Amino acid sequence: MKTIVSFLMLLISIFTFAQTTISGKIVDAKNKPIANANVFIDGTYDGSNSNEMGEFYFETTTTANQTLTVSALTYESIKIAIIIEKYQKQSIVLKSNATELNEVLITAGTIESGGKSRVSVLKPLDILTTAGNPGDIVSAFKTLPGTQIVGESGKLFVRGGEANETQTFIDGVRVAQPYLQTTNNVPTRSTFSPLLFKGTTFSTGGYSAEYGEALSSVLIMNTIDEPDLEKTDIGLMSVGASIGNTKKWKANSLSLNTSYINLKPYQSLLPDNIKWIKPYQSIGGESVFRHRFDRGMLKFYTSYTASNLDVKQDNINYPDQLHLANKNNNLYSNVSYKGGFGNNWNLFAGLSYGNSLNTGLFDIYNFSSTENASNIKLKLSKPISVKVKTNFGVDYLYSNFSETVNNYNSGFNSNILAAFSETDFLFSKNLIAKAGFRFSKNYLLKENSIAPRLALAYKIAKNQQFSLAYGTFGQAPKQDYLKYAKNLQFEKAQHYILSYEYNNDKQIFKAEAYYKSYDNLVKYDTQTPLYNSNYTNNGSGYAKGVELFWRDNKNIRNLEYWVSYSYINTQRDYANFPKTATPSFVADHTLSIVSKYWIPKWRSQIGGTYTFSSGRPFNNPNETAFMNGKTQTYNNLSVNWAYLISPQKILFFSVTNIAGIKNVYGYNYSNTKDSNGIFQSQAIVPTADRFFFVGFFWTLSKDKKTNQLENM
Amino acid sequence: MIKLVTILALFICSLVSAQTQYEQGMTKALGLWNEGKVSESTALFERIALVEKDNWLPNYYIALMNSTAAFGVKDKDKMMAMIDKAQTALDVETLKNPNNPELMVVQALINTVWIVFDPMTNGQKYSPKTMELYQKALAIAPENPRVIASKAEFEIGAAAFWGKDTKLMCNEIKRAIPLFENEKLETPFSPKWGLDRAQELLKNCK
Numbered sequence: 040m041k042t043i044v045s046f047l048m049l050l051i052s053i054f055t056f057a058q059t060t061i062s063g064k065i066v067d068a069k070n071k072p073i074a075n076a077n078v079f080i081d082g083t084y085d086g087s088n089s090n091e092m093g094e095f096y097f098e099t100t101t102t103a104n105q106t107l108t109v110s111a112l113t114y115e116s117i118k119i120a121i122i123i124e125k126y127q128k129q130s131i132v133l134k135s136n137a138t139e140l141n142e143v144l145i146t147a148g149t150i151e152s153g154g155k156s157r158v159s160v161l162k163p164l165d166i167l168t169t170a171g172n173p174g175d176i177v178s179a180f181k182t183l184p185g186t187q188i189v190g191e192s193g194k195l196f197v198r199g200g201e202a203n204e205t206q207t208f209i210d211g212v213r214v215a216q217p218y219l220q221t222t223n224n225v226p227t228r229s230t231f232s233p234l235l236f237k238g239t240t241f242s243t244g245g246y247s248a249e250y251g252e253a254l255s256s257v258l259i260m261n262t263i264d265e266p267d268l269e270k271t272d273i274g275l276m277s278v279g280a281s282i283g284n285t286k287k288w289k290a291n292s293l294s295l296n297t298s299y300i301n302l303k304p305y306q307s308l309l310p311d312n313i314k315w316i317k318p319y320q321s322i323g324g325e326s327v328f329r330h331r332f333d334r335g336m337l338k339f340y341t342s343y344t345a346s347n348l349d350v351k352q353d354n355i356n357y358p359d360q361l362h363l364a365n366k367n368n369n370l371y372s373n374v375s376y377k378g379g380f381g382n383n384w385n386l387f388a389g390l391s392y393g394n395s396l397n398t399g400l401f402d403i404y405n406f407s408s409t410e411n412a413s414n415i416k417l418k419l420s421k422p423i424s425v426k427v428k429t430n431f432g433v434d435y436l437y438s439n440f441s442e443t444v445n446n447y448n449s450g451f452n453s454n455i456l457a458a459f460s461e462t463d464f465l466f467s468k469n470l471i472a473k474a475g476f477r478f479s480k481n482y483l484l485k486e487n488s489i490a491p492r493l494a495l496a497y498k499i500a501k502n503q504q505f506s507l508a509y510g511t512f513g514q515a516p517k518q519d520y521l522k523y524a525k526n527l528q529f530e531k532a533q534h535y536i537l538s539y540e541y542n543n544d545k546q547i548f549k550a551e552a553y554y555k556s557y558d559n560l561v562k563y564d565t566q567t568p569l570y571n572s573n574y575t576n577n578g579s580g581y582a583k584g585v586e587l588f589w590r591d592n593k594n595i596r597n598l599e600y601w602v603s604y605s606y607i608n609t610q611r612d613y614a615n616f617p618k619t620a621t622p623s624f625v626a627d628h629t630l631s632i633v634s635k636y637w638i639p640k641w642r643s644q645i646g647g648t649y650t651f652s653s654g655r656p657f658n659n660p661n662e663t664a665f666m667n668g669k670t671q672t673y674n675n676l677s678v679n680w681a682y683l684i685s686p687q688k689i690l691f692f693s694v695t696n697i698a699g700i701k702n703v704y705g706y707n708y709s710n711t712k713d714s715n716g717i718f719q720s721q722a723i724v725p726t727a728d729r730f731f732f733v734g735f736f737w738t739l740s741k742d743k744k745t746n747q748l749e750n751m
Numbered sequence: 752m753i754k755l756v757t758i759l760a761l762f763i764c765s766l767v768s769a770q771t772q773y774e775q776g777m778t779k780a781l782g783l784w785n786e787g788k789v790s791e792s793t794a795l796f797e798r799i800a801l802v803e804k805d806n807w808l809p810n811y812y813i814a815l816m817n818s819t820a821a822f823g824v825k826d827k828d829k830m831m832a833m834i835d836k837a838q839t840a841l842d843v844e845t846l847k848n849p850n851n852p853e854l855m856v857v858q859a860l861i862n863t864v865w866i867v868f869d870p871m872t873n874g875q876k877y878s879p880k881t882m883e884l885y886q887k888a889l890a891i892a893p894e895n896p897r898v899i900a901s902k903a904e905f906e907i908g909a910a911a912f913w914g915k916d917t918k919l920m921c922n923e924i925k926r927a928i929p930l931f932e933n934e935k936l937e938t939p940f941s942p943k944w945g946l947d948r949a950q951e952l953l954k955n956c957k
Contacts, residue, residue, distance in 0.1 A: 077797055082802055086794070086795075
């Protein structure tokens with residue numbers, strides 16, 4: 040009987056259990072209640088949520104030693120050892136998890152496109168759908184603050200710097216020749232198809248120690264990690280044709296695309312301001328192969344372009360016109376691996392090789408040049424704790440350049456070895472600092488340098504923050520000088536940047552002020568850099584300015600627009616300047632307004648881009664003052680229209696400079712006075728006042744839903 | 752002998768009570784969801800998921816509940832937090848079970864939330880991915896009514912935009928209805944939602 044009773048007792052106790060109440064309050068470091076924290080006994084269902092007052096209450100059937108776990112969004116989870124029977128009501132403090140959503144980010148000088156980053160200013164699509172840049176990655180960035188409109192060049196000119204002061208990187212490794220070679224005042228394009236890239240970071244100053252050999256700016260582009268699906272893209276354009284294909288299998292994928300551009304049919308239909316003997320034509324292709332490992336990703340990127348043109352330009356110094364011809368072969372290839380290993384370590388390794396072959400004619404001079412360039416980079420990073428992250432690495436840059444002009448040879452062999460290290464300190468959820476340095480040894484110039492970098496960001500409210508950046512930046516003198524003179528030093532710049540950012544649901548406002556000083560700029564004493572010029576590092580300069588950016592995708596349904604404004608004040612004494620002056624590629628005021636309007640009923644996206652810049656300086660030899668001239672203002676309104684015929688077919692139209700405004704970039708003056716004692720002038724104008732583009736794009740894929748809207 | 756019986760009884764009891772605990776927990780969590788208490792329900796499912804490591808259902812419901820609740824949320828931070836919760840929970844199970852069609856349907860739902868939130872930005876990015884997912888799910892489970900109906904609903908959205916006929920999709924939904932009604936559940940808590948929505952959609956099919 041006794042045993043039966045005890046048995047029954049046992050049964051009952053199992054069913055009813057001994058219930059213990061666990062209660063308390065969850066607060067943050069400032070003793071403010073945290074609602075909706077999940078409080079529970081590890082390994083059981085026993086638990087509850089905290090209420091608005093941070094209070095929780097639940098019953099548990101467990102006994103003795105247990106672990107009480109508290110987790111809440113944006114806070115670090117906490118585990119507390121408790122003894123159920125002895126548990127007393129208590130307050131539990133959670134530390135905020137600074138790496139969660141809405142963390143403070145260093146954004147001074149940085150403009151991001153794509154990615155899930157909160158600070159992303161451009162979306163990947165923007166590169167393609169911005170009117171006025173027919174799919175050129177670089178030209179989309181020219182609608183952002185900090186850049187100059189230098190229509191005759193097509194390259195990026197950032198904050199008073201020349202085009203060569205910007206370095207381009209693909210998947211972390213340098214691209215030595217990012218542009219196609221063109222000729223005098225015929226704008227170039229970048230060699231990359233926007234199709235293959237996801238996020239792009241464009242930094243107009245104060246960038247990380249990982250990047251060197253850039254005085255003004257870096258453009259960092261990353262290829263797509265994993266394509267969405269298999270497809271074939273076909274494009275027929277008024278200026279050529281393109282075809283692309285993406286395949287996926289297991290952990291691998293391969294994207295290929297190739298295009299052929301020929302301006303001849305267009306030129307015969309709509310002749311422009313240039314007399315072409317052979318209008319521009321190019322054939323090119325790119326491929327990306329990717330392999331996914333358990334903890335890493337290997338990418339192999341290659342691009343190749345062959346282009347040529349032959350042209351006779353009116354030139355004030357060549358009464359019979361200036362004959363220019365150019366053939367360019369550009370090959371670039373890189374392999375990169377990114378992955379984790381060991382305990383939270385991250386490894387990046389990259390290797391690039393570029394070869395650019397250029398042959399042609401300038402007036403009566405035959406020229407040919409070859410550049411072989413390579414970059415090897417190794418970087419390791421590791422979060423030491425939630426608050427401290429560090430990375431360090433080495434960077435090796437090799438470049439071999441040789442040029443022959445009518446049997447005169449010149450060139451150089453450059454080897455640069457650099458080491459860098461940077462550490463992030465997250466002081467609190469609202470304050471982050473990044474400090475680092477870059478050591479660089481240039482074997483050609485026989486010079487070492489150490490460049491410190493420092494950045495800070497402070498969040499003042501939920502959607503607002505300030506960032507500060509400081510750094511010194513060095514770069515070897517450009518090819519044009521280095522091929523003739525080896526006794527030069529690094530050119531140097533210092534950046535000071537203060538930026539404010541407001542970022543709300545689909546709205547971004549950014550204001551940035553900067554001061555930049557230049558030292559050791561190369562000077563020479565002839566009209567153009569020649570083999571027998573005297574080269575020195577005696578130049579210097581400064582740039583300062585204010586930039587504003589506003590983007591709004593919110594207020595008007597289906598309308599996205601952004602406005603950028605840049606003011607710059609810069610002067611430099613460099614190159615062959617007799618005295619300090621503002622260089623001819625700088626306009627004091629630059630404004631861009633970009634808009635895109637989606638009309639669902641018409642299945643169309645209509646876009647417009649307006650750009651304005653104040654006059655640019657030019658030197659008029661008829662005046663005694665140097666660089667005293669100012670061109671008229673620059674105005675350009677470009678529009679485009681993308682029409683979706685069916686889910687897979689798109690028709691695309693665009694007109695650059697629709698109003699046909701006669702813009703002037705600057706003036707060329709004759710080298711000698713005419714009979715009246717005057718230097719005659721000639722305006723440098725765009726190759727065409729208007730440019731029309733029509734394209735038909737067709738995507739073939741299994742699901743019949745994809746199209747190439749992203750390509751435009 | 753009695754000792755043996757006691758031990759046996761104890762063992763059975765604990766088994767029974769363990770099962771009851773899971774059933775009680777799941778029932779309570781689903782009940783909280785019905786009452787619209789998403790965060791409480793999520794918290795309970797999270798606790799269950801931590802105990803029942805080999806069961807994909809608790810995380811499945813976290814993902815399903817948070818993604819459906821995220822539809823139509825206008826505040827970006829709030830929407831992102833919900834989607835984040837859904838995606839994190841779903842990723843845990845997708846990793847273990849990459850070919851589970853029910854998980855694919857929820858992934859497609861999450862993608863659809865992104866598309867609906869900002870069609871201009873996300874439409875191009877997520878539409879093809881979502882279609883690919885539905886096609887894969889349908890190939891694995893051609894008779895799963897949730898796969899059939901969700902895919903058809905997604906396609907109806909696209910067809911409306913292109914001004915295309917929705918007859919094919921409507922036929923698919925019609926096909927799904929008896930499949931819903933005759934669905935045999937593997938466990939009492941296996942997914943069984945979707946019939947109401949399918950009937951609702953069918954009303955617009957004429």
